[in-house]
Amino acid sequence: MTGIIFDMDGVLYRGNTPIEGAKQVIEFLKERKIPFLFLTNNSTRTALMYREKLRSMGIDVPEESIVTSGLATRLYMERHFNPGKIFVIGGRGLHEEMEHLNWGTVSVDDARRGDWREVEYVVTGLDTGLTYEKLKYAALAIRNGAVFIGTNPDTTYPSEEGIVPGAGSILAALRASTDREPLIIGKPHEPVWEIVREKLKAGEVWVVGDRLDTDIAFAKRIGARAVMVLTGVNSLRDVEKSEIEPDLILPSIKGLIDYLKTFD
Protein backbone atom coordinates (compact mmCIF):
# COMPACT_ATOMS: atom_id res chain seq x y z
CA MET A 1 0.00 0.00 0.00
CA THR A 2 1.35 3.44 -0.96
CA GLY A 3 0.74 6.40 1.34
CA ILE A 4 1.33 10.08 0.69
CA ILE A 5 2.71 12.82 2.95
CA PHE A 6 1.85 16.34 1.81
CA ASP A 7 3.49 19.53 2.90
CA MET A 8 0.80 22.23 3.10
CA ASP A 9 2.01 25.81 2.51
CA GLY A 10 3.18 26.15 -1.10
CA VAL A 11 1.60 22.80 -2.00
CA LEU A 12 -2.12 22.99 -1.10
CA TYR A 13 -2.30 26.79 -0.78
CA ARG A 14 -0.26 29.95 -0.76
CA GLY A 15 -1.18 32.12 2.20
CA ASN A 16 -4.97 31.99 2.10
CA THR A 17 -5.32 31.13 -1.59
CA PRO A 18 -5.90 27.46 -2.47
CA ILE A 19 -3.77 26.03 -5.29
CA GLU A 20 -5.77 24.67 -8.21
CA GLY A 21 -6.21 20.91 -8.10
CA ALA A 22 -5.51 20.51 -4.37
CA LYS A 23 -9.14 19.74 -3.53
CA GLN A 24 -9.47 17.27 -6.45
CA VAL A 25 -6.31 15.40 -5.45
CA ILE A 26 -7.47 14.96 -1.86
CA GLU A 27 -10.94 13.84 -2.98
CA PHE A 28 -9.37 11.32 -5.33
CA LEU A 29 -7.28 9.91 -2.48
CA LYS A 30 -10.32 9.64 -0.22
CA GLU A 31 -12.35 7.83 -2.91
CA ARG A 32 -9.58 5.34 -3.60
CA LYS A 33 -8.83 4.99 0.12
CA ILE A 34 -5.18 5.84 -0.43
CA PRO A 35 -3.74 6.81 2.98
CA PHE A 36 -2.39 10.35 3.29
CA LEU A 37 -1.19 12.85 5.90
CA PHE A 38 -0.53 16.57 5.94
CA LEU A 39 2.79 17.39 7.57
CA THR A 40 3.97 20.94 8.24
CA ASN A 41 7.10 22.28 9.90
CA ASN A 42 5.04 25.22 11.12
CA SER A 43 4.44 24.90 14.87
CA THR A 44 2.57 28.16 15.41
CA ARG A 45 -0.88 26.64 14.75
CA THR A 46 -2.54 23.47 16.03
CA ALA A 47 -3.80 20.64 13.82
CA LEU A 48 -7.34 21.79 14.59
CA MET A 49 -6.54 25.31 13.36
CA TYR A 50 -5.19 23.80 10.13
CA ARG A 51 -8.31 21.64 9.77
CA GLU A 52 -10.40 24.83 9.87
CA LYS A 53 -8.12 26.58 7.38
CA LEU A 54 -8.31 23.65 4.95
CA ARG A 55 -12.08 23.39 5.37
CA SER A 56 -12.45 27.04 4.40
CA MET A 57 -10.80 26.03 1.11
CA GLY A 58 -13.16 23.09 0.62
CA ILE A 59 -10.68 20.44 1.77
CA ASP A 60 -12.32 18.38 4.53
CA VAL A 61 -9.98 16.08 6.44
CA PRO A 62 -10.01 14.81 10.03
CA GLU A 63 -7.75 16.50 12.58
CA GLU A 64 -5.89 13.16 12.87
CA SER A 65 -4.63 13.53 9.30
CA ILE A 66 -2.73 16.71 10.15
CA VAL A 67 0.67 16.69 11.88
CA THR A 68 2.41 19.94 12.82
CA SER A 69 6.00 20.01 14.05
CA GLY A 70 4.55 21.12 17.39
CA LEU A 71 2.37 18.00 17.63
CA ALA A 72 5.28 15.80 16.54
CA THR A 73 7.44 17.43 19.21
CA ARG A 74 4.85 16.67 21.88
CA LEU A 75 4.44 13.03 20.79
CA TYR A 76 8.20 12.53 20.50
CA MET A 77 8.83 13.99 23.96
CA GLU A 78 6.05 11.84 25.47
CA ARG A 79 7.74 8.74 24.12
CA HIS A 80 11.41 9.50 24.72
CA PHE A 81 11.70 11.77 27.73
CA ASN A 82 10.65 11.83 31.36
CA PRO A 83 8.31 14.55 32.56
CA GLY A 84 10.01 17.83 33.48
CA LYS A 85 9.28 21.54 33.31
CA ILE A 86 9.30 23.16 29.89
CA PHE A 87 10.29 26.64 28.75
CA VAL A 88 8.58 27.37 25.44
CA ILE A 89 9.64 29.81 22.73
CA GLY A 90 6.87 29.53 20.18
CA GLY A 91 3.43 30.47 18.96
CA ARG A 92 -0.01 29.46 20.17
CA GLY A 93 0.17 26.02 18.53
CA LEU A 94 3.37 25.02 20.31
CA HIS A 95 2.20 26.43 23.64
CA GLU A 96 -1.00 24.35 23.42
CA GLU A 97 0.92 21.18 22.59
CA MET A 98 3.33 21.67 25.46
CA GLU A 99 0.52 22.39 27.93
CA HIS A 100 -1.14 19.21 26.65
CA LEU A 101 1.88 17.24 27.92
CA ASN A 102 0.95 18.30 31.46
CA TRP A 103 4.59 18.37 32.54
CA GLY A 104 4.36 21.98 33.71
CA THR A 105 5.68 25.03 31.89
CA VAL A 106 7.83 27.93 33.08
CA SER A 107 6.64 31.33 31.81
CA VAL A 108 8.86 34.36 31.30
CA ASP A 109 7.41 35.78 34.53
CA ASP A 110 8.32 32.56 36.38
CA ALA A 111 11.80 32.64 34.83
CA ARG A 112 12.30 36.23 35.96
CA ARG A 113 11.69 35.05 39.54
CA GLY A 114 14.49 32.50 39.12
CA ASP A 115 12.46 29.46 37.98
CA TRP A 116 14.63 29.06 34.85
CA ARG A 117 16.78 26.93 37.13
CA GLU A 118 13.96 24.35 37.23
CA VAL A 119 13.58 24.11 33.45
CA GLU A 120 14.37 20.63 32.05
CA TYR A 121 13.33 21.23 28.43
CA VAL A 122 13.71 24.32 26.25
CA VAL A 123 11.42 23.83 23.24
CA THR A 124 11.83 26.39 20.46
CA GLY A 125 9.72 27.08 17.39
CA LEU A 126 8.90 30.21 15.46
CA ASP A 127 7.80 32.91 17.89
CA THR A 128 6.68 36.21 16.40
CA GLY A 129 6.50 37.44 20.00
CA LEU A 130 10.19 36.68 20.60
CA THR A 131 11.97 38.97 23.07
CA TYR A 132 15.53 39.21 24.38
CA GLU A 133 14.29 37.96 27.74
CA LYS A 134 12.98 34.74 26.17
CA LEU A 135 16.37 34.15 24.51
CA LYS A 136 18.11 34.93 27.78
CA TYR A 137 16.16 32.50 29.95
CA ALA A 138 16.30 29.80 27.28
CA ALA A 139 20.10 30.21 27.11
CA LEU A 140 20.47 30.19 30.91
CA ALA A 141 18.33 27.03 31.17
CA ILE A 142 20.25 25.23 28.40
CA ARG A 143 23.58 26.15 29.98
CA ASN A 144 22.11 24.85 33.25
CA GLY A 145 21.53 21.43 31.65
CA ALA A 146 18.05 21.64 30.10
CA VAL A 147 17.49 19.54 26.95
CA PHE A 148 17.51 21.84 23.89
CA ILE A 149 14.78 20.95 21.36
CA GLY A 150 13.82 22.71 18.12
CA THR A 151 10.51 22.07 16.34
CA ASN A 152 11.94 22.73 12.85
CA PRO A 153 15.09 24.01 11.17
CA ASP A 154 13.61 26.50 8.65
CA THR A 155 15.74 29.63 8.91
CA THR A 156 13.17 31.66 6.95
CA TYR A 157 9.62 31.55 5.70
CA PRO A 158 7.81 33.53 3.02
CA SER A 159 5.36 36.13 4.36
CA GLU A 160 3.33 38.87 2.72
CA GLU A 161 6.13 41.34 3.59
CA GLY A 162 8.87 39.12 2.16
CA ILE A 163 11.23 36.40 3.39
CA VAL A 164 11.33 36.70 7.17
CA PRO A 165 13.16 34.89 10.01
CA GLY A 166 11.91 31.39 10.88
CA ALA A 167 12.38 29.03 13.83
CA GLY A 168 15.85 28.11 12.56
CA SER A 169 17.05 31.70 13.03
CA ILE A 170 15.96 31.65 16.67
CA LEU A 171 17.75 28.31 17.04
CA ALA A 172 20.87 29.96 15.53
CA ALA A 173 20.83 32.64 18.25
CA LEU A 174 20.51 29.99 20.98
CA ARG A 175 23.17 27.79 19.39
CA ALA A 176 25.54 30.78 19.37
CA SER A 177 24.83 31.72 22.98
CA THR A 178 25.02 28.18 24.43
CA ASP A 179 27.48 26.29 22.18
CA ARG A 180 24.94 23.48 22.12
CA GLU A 181 23.16 21.77 19.23
CA PRO A 182 19.37 21.35 19.43
CA LEU A 183 17.54 18.09 18.82
CA ILE A 184 15.39 19.06 15.83
CA ILE A 185 12.07 17.24 15.37
CA GLY A 186 10.71 18.47 12.00
CA LYS A 187 11.60 17.81 8.37
CA PRO A 188 14.22 16.89 7.14
CA HIS A 189 15.15 15.35 10.50
CA GLU A 190 14.18 11.83 11.53
CA PRO A 191 12.24 12.28 14.79
CA VAL A 192 9.11 13.41 12.92
CA TRP A 193 9.33 10.32 10.69
CA GLU A 194 9.06 8.07 13.74
CA ILE A 195 5.78 9.83 14.53
CA VAL A 196 4.22 9.95 11.06
CA ARG A 197 5.24 6.47 9.87
CA GLU A 198 2.95 4.95 12.52
CA LYS A 199 0.07 7.23 11.67
CA LEU A 200 0.36 6.65 7.93
CA LYS A 201 0.57 2.83 7.98
CA ALA A 202 1.87 2.50 4.41
CA GLY A 203 4.54 0.29 2.90
CA GLU A 204 5.70 2.72 0.24
CA VAL A 205 5.68 6.47 0.89
CA TRP A 206 5.55 9.48 -1.40
CA VAL A 207 6.41 12.92 -0.04
CA VAL A 208 4.98 15.92 -1.90
CA GLY A 209 6.56 19.26 -1.06
CA ASP A 210 7.87 22.59 -2.34
CA ARG A 211 11.13 22.96 -0.37
CA LEU A 212 14.34 21.17 -1.28
CA ASP A 213 16.01 21.57 2.11
CA THR A 214 13.08 20.28 4.16
CA ASP A 215 10.49 18.29 2.15
CA ILE A 216 12.69 16.79 -0.54
CA ALA A 217 15.65 16.18 1.80
CA PHE A 218 13.22 14.51 4.22
CA ALA A 219 11.85 12.22 1.47
CA LYS A 220 15.38 11.20 0.55
CA ARG A 221 16.37 10.55 4.14
CA ILE A 222 13.40 8.27 4.89
CA GLY A 223 13.64 6.41 1.56
CA ALA A 224 10.39 7.86 0.18
CA ARG A 225 9.64 8.97 -3.37
CA ALA A 226 10.39 12.71 -3.46
CA VAL A 227 7.78 14.68 -5.43
CA MET A 228 8.51 18.35 -5.87
CA VAL A 229 5.91 20.95 -6.86
CA LEU A 230 6.88 24.37 -8.23
CA THR A 231 4.09 26.38 -6.55
CA GLY A 232 6.10 27.26 -3.44
CA VAL A 233 9.54 28.37 -2.27
CA ASN A 234 11.90 26.64 -4.73
CA SER A 235 12.10 26.91 -8.53
CA LEU A 236 13.50 24.65 -11.25
CA ARG A 237 16.65 26.75 -11.15
CA ASP A 238 17.02 25.99 -7.44
CA VAL A 239 16.78 22.28 -8.27
CA GLU A 240 19.58 22.61 -10.84
CA LYS A 241 21.87 24.23 -8.28
CA SER A 242 21.00 21.82 -5.48
CA GLU A 243 22.57 18.51 -4.53
CA ILE A 244 19.17 17.32 -3.27
CA GLU A 245 17.41 15.68 -6.23
CA PRO A 246 13.65 15.16 -6.38
CA ASP A 247 12.41 11.95 -8.05
CA LEU A 248 9.56 13.78 -9.77
CA ILE A 249 9.04 17.49 -10.49
CA LEU A 250 5.48 18.72 -11.14
CA PRO A 251 4.34 22.24 -12.03
CA SER A 252 1.69 21.90 -9.30
CA ILE A 253 -0.20 19.37 -7.20
CA LYS A 254 -2.78 19.12 -9.99
CA GLY A 255 -0.40 16.98 -12.04
CA LEU A 256 -0.32 14.35 -9.30
CA ILE A 257 -3.68 12.78 -10.27
CA ASP A 258 -2.33 11.15 -13.41
CA TYR A 259 0.36 9.44 -11.34
CA LEU A 260 -2.14 8.40 -8.67
CA LYS A 261 -4.21 6.66 -11.35
CA THR A 262 -1.29 4.30 -11.94
CA PHE A 263 -1.47 3.09 -8.29
CA ASP A 264 -3.09 -0.32 -7.97
Added chain:
Amino acid sequence: MTGIIFDMDGVLYRGNTPIEGAKQVIEFLKERKIPFLFLTNNSTRTALMYREKLRSMGIDVPEESIVTSGLATRLYMERHFNPGKIFVIGGRGLHEEMEHLNWGTVSVDDARRGDWREVEYVVTGLDTGLTYEKLKYAALAIRNGAVFIGTNPDTTYPSEEGIVPGAGSILAALRASTDREPLIIGKPHEPVWEIVREKLKAGEVWVVGDRLDTDIAFAKRIGARAVMVLTGVNSLRDVEKSEIEPDLILPSIKGLIDYLKTFD
Protein backbone atom coordinates in the same frame (compact mmCIF):
# COMPACT_ATOMS: atom_id res chain seq x y z
CA MET B 1 56.53 55.50 22.48
CA THR B 2 54.50 52.60 23.87
CA GLY B 3 50.72 52.99 24.28
CA ILE B 4 48.28 50.74 26.07
CA ILE B 5 44.75 49.66 25.14
CA PHE B 6 42.71 48.38 28.06
CA ASP B 7 39.55 46.35 27.90
CA MET B 8 37.28 47.47 30.75
CA ASP B 9 34.86 44.80 32.08
CA GLY B 10 36.85 42.01 33.73
CA VAL B 11 40.03 44.16 33.66
CA LEU B 12 39.24 47.41 35.52
CA TYR B 13 36.08 46.20 37.26
CA ARG B 14 33.63 43.35 37.48
CA GLY B 15 30.05 44.63 37.30
CA ASN B 16 30.18 47.61 39.66
CA THR B 17 33.16 46.43 41.73
CA PRO B 18 36.57 47.93 40.87
CA ILE B 19 39.48 45.48 40.59
CA GLU B 20 42.35 46.18 42.99
CA GLY B 21 45.18 48.07 41.38
CA ALA B 22 43.19 49.48 38.45
CA LYS B 23 43.22 53.02 39.84
CA GLN B 24 46.94 52.87 40.68
CA VAL B 25 47.84 51.63 37.19
CA ILE B 26 45.91 54.43 35.49
CA GLU B 27 47.45 57.07 37.80
CA PHE B 28 50.91 55.71 37.06
CA LEU B 29 50.26 56.01 33.32
CA LYS B 30 49.00 59.58 33.70
CA GLU B 31 52.07 60.59 35.76
CA ARG B 32 54.48 59.11 33.25
CA LYS B 33 52.45 60.45 30.32
CA ILE B 34 52.18 56.98 28.78
CA PRO B 35 49.32 57.12 26.25
CA PHE B 36 46.40 54.80 26.92
CA LEU B 37 42.82 54.12 25.78
CA PHE B 38 39.90 52.14 27.12
CA LEU B 39 38.29 50.00 24.45
CA THR B 40 35.12 47.98 25.00
CA ASN B 41 33.08 45.79 22.67
CA ASN B 42 30.00 46.81 24.62
CA SER B 43 27.89 49.22 22.54
CA THR B 44 24.97 49.63 24.94
CA ARG B 45 26.53 52.62 26.76
CA THR B 46 28.19 55.79 25.49
CA ALA B 47 31.75 56.85 26.27
CA LEU B 48 30.31 59.52 28.56
CA MET B 49 28.35 56.91 30.51
CA TYR B 50 31.57 54.91 30.92
CA ARG B 51 33.44 58.02 32.06
CA GLU B 52 30.86 58.43 34.85
CA LYS B 53 31.07 54.77 35.79
CA LEU B 54 34.87 54.90 36.00
CA ARG B 55 34.77 58.16 37.95
CA SER B 56 32.51 56.52 40.55
CA MET B 57 35.40 54.05 41.04
CA GLY B 58 37.95 56.82 41.42
CA ILE B 59 39.33 56.52 37.90
CA ASP B 60 39.20 59.94 36.24
CA VAL B 61 39.83 59.94 32.48
CA PRO B 62 38.58 62.22 29.70
CA GLU B 63 35.70 60.99 27.53
CA GLU B 64 38.15 61.01 24.59
CA SER B 65 40.12 58.16 26.17
CA ILE B 66 37.12 55.81 25.97
CA VAL B 67 36.11 54.00 22.79
CA THR B 68 33.02 51.80 22.69
CA SER B 69 32.24 49.55 19.72
CA GLY B 70 29.26 51.85 19.10
CA LEU B 71 31.51 54.91 18.82
CA ALA B 72 33.97 53.00 16.63
CA THR B 73 31.06 51.94 14.41
CA ARG B 74 29.95 55.56 14.02
CA LEU B 75 33.46 56.80 13.20
CA TYR B 76 34.10 53.92 10.78
CA MET B 77 30.80 54.52 8.97
CA GLU B 78 31.50 58.27 8.76
CA ARG B 79 34.77 57.55 7.04
CA HIS B 80 33.87 54.67 4.73
CA PHE B 81 30.22 54.99 3.79
CA ASN B 82 27.89 57.52 2.24
CA PRO B 83 24.97 58.84 4.26
CA GLY B 84 21.86 56.66 4.20
CA LYS B 85 19.06 55.65 6.56
CA ILE B 86 19.94 53.34 9.42
CA PHE B 87 17.94 50.64 11.18
CA VAL B 88 19.42 50.08 14.63
CA ILE B 89 19.23 46.98 16.82
CA GLY B 90 21.00 48.04 19.98
CA GLY B 91 20.97 49.75 23.34
CA ARG B 92 20.97 53.42 24.25
CA GLY B 93 24.67 53.87 23.49
CA LEU B 94 24.39 52.61 19.92
CA HIS B 95 21.19 54.57 19.28
CA GLU B 96 22.90 57.79 20.41
CA GLU B 97 25.93 57.15 18.20
CA MET B 98 23.77 56.46 15.16
CA GLU B 99 21.63 59.56 15.74
CA HIS B 100 24.88 61.51 16.06
CA LEU B 101 25.67 60.55 12.44
CA ASN B 102 22.64 62.55 11.36
CA TRP B 103 21.96 60.23 8.44
CA GLY B 104 18.39 59.50 9.60
CA THR B 105 17.16 56.38 11.35
CA VAL B 106 14.19 54.12 10.67
CA SER B 107 12.32 53.09 13.81
CA VAL B 108 10.30 49.88 14.20
CA ASP B 109 7.16 52.00 13.81
CA ASP B 110 8.53 53.46 10.56
CA ALA B 111 9.49 49.97 9.38
CA ARG B 112 5.98 48.70 10.09
CA ARG B 113 4.67 51.35 7.69
CA GLY B 114 6.97 49.99 4.98
CA ASP B 115 10.01 52.25 5.50
CA TRP B 116 12.31 49.21 5.88
CA ARG B 117 12.58 49.47 2.10
CA GLU B 118 14.49 52.76 2.58
CA VAL B 119 17.04 51.33 5.01
CA GLU B 120 20.64 51.44 3.72
CA TYR B 121 22.41 50.26 6.89
CA VAL B 122 21.38 47.68 9.47
CA VAL B 123 23.59 48.22 12.51
CA THR B 124 23.33 45.54 15.20
CA GLY B 125 24.69 45.44 18.73
CA LEU B 126 23.44 43.90 21.94
CA ASP B 127 19.80 44.86 22.44
CA THR B 128 18.12 43.71 25.64
CA GLY B 129 14.92 45.08 24.12
CA LEU B 130 15.20 42.79 21.08
CA THR B 131 11.90 41.67 19.55
CA TYR B 132 10.93 39.42 16.64
CA GLU B 133 9.81 42.51 14.75
CA LYS B 134 13.27 44.06 14.98
CA LEU B 135 14.83 40.86 13.61
CA LYS B 136 12.20 40.75 10.87
CA TYR B 137 12.70 44.29 9.58
CA ALA B 138 16.49 43.96 9.85
CA ALA B 139 16.33 40.76 7.78
CA LEU B 140 13.98 42.30 5.21
CA ALA B 141 16.24 45.36 4.86
CA ILE B 142 19.42 43.26 4.50
CA ARG B 143 17.75 41.05 1.89
CA ASN B 144 16.71 44.28 0.17
CA GLY B 145 20.37 45.33 -0.11
CA ALA B 146 21.12 47.22 3.10
CA VAL B 147 24.72 46.98 4.39
CA PHE B 148 24.84 44.59 7.36
CA ILE B 149 27.06 45.85 10.20
CA GLY B 150 27.71 44.33 13.63
CA THR B 151 29.26 46.32 16.48
CA ASN B 152 30.95 43.27 18.05
CA PRO B 153 31.04 39.48 17.74
CA ASP B 154 30.66 38.44 21.41
CA THR B 155 28.07 35.64 21.44
CA THR B 156 27.69 35.90 25.22
CA TYR B 157 28.51 38.11 28.16
CA PRO B 158 28.61 37.47 31.88
CA SER B 159 25.71 38.99 33.84
CA GLU B 160 24.56 38.70 37.43
CA GLU B 161 22.13 35.94 36.36
CA GLY B 162 24.79 33.97 34.45
CA ILE B 163 26.18 33.82 30.92
CA VAL B 164 23.59 35.44 28.65
CA PRO B 165 23.26 36.10 24.90
CA GLY B 166 25.42 38.90 23.47
CA ALA B 167 25.41 40.88 20.22
CA GLY B 168 26.98 37.91 18.39
CA SER B 169 23.91 35.79 19.08
CA ILE B 170 21.66 38.40 17.50
CA LEU B 171 24.07 38.51 14.54
CA ALA B 172 23.77 34.69 14.31
CA ALA B 173 19.98 34.96 13.95
CA LEU B 174 20.33 37.58 11.19
CA ARG B 175 23.09 35.62 9.45
CA ALA B 176 20.79 32.57 9.42
CA SER B 177 17.81 34.47 8.09
CA THR B 178 19.66 36.43 5.39
CA ASP B 179 22.58 34.18 4.34
CA ARG B 180 24.77 37.26 4.61
CA GLU B 181 27.89 37.96 6.67
CA PRO B 182 28.04 41.18 8.70
CA LEU B 183 30.94 43.62 8.66
CA ILE B 184 32.00 43.47 12.31
CA ILE B 185 33.67 46.57 13.79
CA GLY B 186 34.79 45.51 17.30
CA LYS B 187 37.60 43.33 18.66
CA PRO B 188 39.12 41.07 17.33
CA HIS B 189 38.22 42.58 13.95
CA GLU B 190 40.31 45.22 12.24
CA PRO B 191 37.91 48.12 11.66
CA VAL B 192 38.15 49.22 15.30
CA TRP B 193 41.95 49.21 15.05
CA GLU B 194 41.80 51.78 12.27
CA ILE B 195 39.88 54.04 14.67
CA VAL B 196 41.95 53.53 17.84
CA ARG B 197 45.40 53.55 16.23
CA GLU B 198 44.91 57.21 15.31
CA LYS B 199 43.63 58.15 18.74
CA LEU B 200 46.43 56.36 20.58
CA LYS B 201 49.36 57.74 18.56
CA ALA B 202 51.88 55.15 19.77
CA GLY B 203 54.59 53.20 17.99
CA GLU B 204 54.37 50.06 20.06
CA VAL B 205 51.04 48.90 21.50
CA TRP B 206 50.13 46.69 24.45
CA VAL B 207 46.59 45.30 24.71
CA VAL B 208 45.40 44.32 28.18
CA GLY B 209 42.28 42.16 28.30
CA ASP B 210 40.51 39.19 29.86
CA ARG B 211 39.04 37.43 26.80
CA LEU B 212 41.06 35.22 24.48
CA ASP B 213 38.63 35.37 21.53
CA THR B 214 38.31 39.16 21.50
CA ASP B 215 41.09 41.01 23.39
CA ILE B 216 43.99 38.60 22.95
CA ALA B 217 43.03 37.66 19.37
CA PHE B 218 42.79 41.39 18.60
CA ALA B 219 46.28 42.05 20.04
CA LYS B 220 47.72 39.25 17.91
CA ARG B 221 45.98 40.48 14.77
CA ILE B 222 47.24 44.07 15.08
CA GLY B 223 50.77 43.02 16.08
CA ALA B 224 50.47 44.32 19.64
CA ARG B 225 51.80 42.75 22.84
CA ALA B 226 48.97 40.62 24.23
CA VAL B 227 48.62 40.93 28.01
CA MET B 228 46.02 38.69 29.59
CA VAL B 229 44.57 39.19 33.07
CA LEU B 230 42.77 36.41 34.94
CA THR B 231 40.12 38.57 36.63
CA GLY B 232 37.50 38.17 33.88
CA VAL B 233 35.96 35.61 31.55
CA ASN B 234 38.89 33.27 30.76
CA SER B 235 41.05 31.17 33.09
CA LEU B 236 44.56 29.68 32.81
CA ARG B 237 42.90 26.42 31.78
CA ASP B 238 41.16 28.24 28.91
CA VAL B 239 44.58 29.51 27.78
CA GLU B 240 45.98 25.97 27.77
CA LYS B 241 43.14 24.74 25.56
CA SER B 242 43.26 27.74 23.21
CA GLU B 243 45.28 28.30 20.06
CA ILE B 244 45.35 32.02 20.84
CA GLU B 245 48.47 32.65 22.96
CA PRO B 246 48.91 35.71 25.15
CA ASP B 247 52.44 37.16 25.42
CA LEU B 248 52.05 37.82 29.14
CA ILE B 249 49.60 36.40 31.68
CA LEU B 250 49.00 38.36 34.89
CA PRO B 251 46.77 37.43 37.84
CA SER B 252 45.30 40.95 37.66
CA ILE B 253 45.93 44.45 36.33
CA LYS B 254 47.83 45.21 39.53
CA GLY B 255 50.82 43.22 38.28
CA LEU B 256 51.16 45.54 35.30
CA ILE B 257 52.93 48.31 37.24
CA ASP B 258 56.21 46.40 37.55
CA TYR B 259 56.27 46.00 33.77
CA LEU B 260 55.39 49.65 33.19
CA LYS B 261 58.39 50.68 35.29
CA THR B 262 60.65 49.07 32.69
CA PHE B 263 59.30 51.45 29.98
CA ASP B 264 61.69 54.24 29.10
